[in-house]
Amino acid sequence: MGGFATKSGMNPCIVLALVGLIIILAAIPVTGFLQIGLFTIGALPIAAACFLLLWFGIKAPYILQSEEFRLKEKAIAIYGDGKRTPEQLATILSARPEAPQTKRLSENKDD
Numbered sequence: 001m002g003g004f005a006t007k008s009g010m011n012p013c014i015v016l017a018l019v020g021l022i023i024i025l026a027a028i029p030v031t032g033f034l035q036i037g038l039f040t041i042g043a044l045p046i047a048a049a050c051f052l053l054l055w056f057g058i059k060a061p062y063i064l065q066s067e068e069f070r071l072k073e074k075a076i077a078i079y080g081d082g083k084r085t086p087e088q089l090a091t092i093l094s095a096r097p098e099a100p101q102t103k104r105l106s107e108n109k110d111d
Contacts (some may be wrong), residue, residue, distance in 0.1 A: 020045035
């Protein structure tokens, strides 16, 4: 089974809120104490996700930034020393790393 990849700290909070929303939606067709219990259990992940987003937004906003944004910001800090032209910086920031070129060797060697 594949892993869950994330590029920022916001994605797990969104998943947490979606889990809470699904539980709350499951509480709609039932009545009584079960409905109250499901609503309460569903509200907890949503409240936790909101709290985490606010907490990281105040204390550590860099966690909520995407990995691509942080790499571009670092590239600007490294290469934006005033010696580069805007065109060179644009080339650096828009460049995508290419997969290394590999050469497939034939399994049948004629020696």
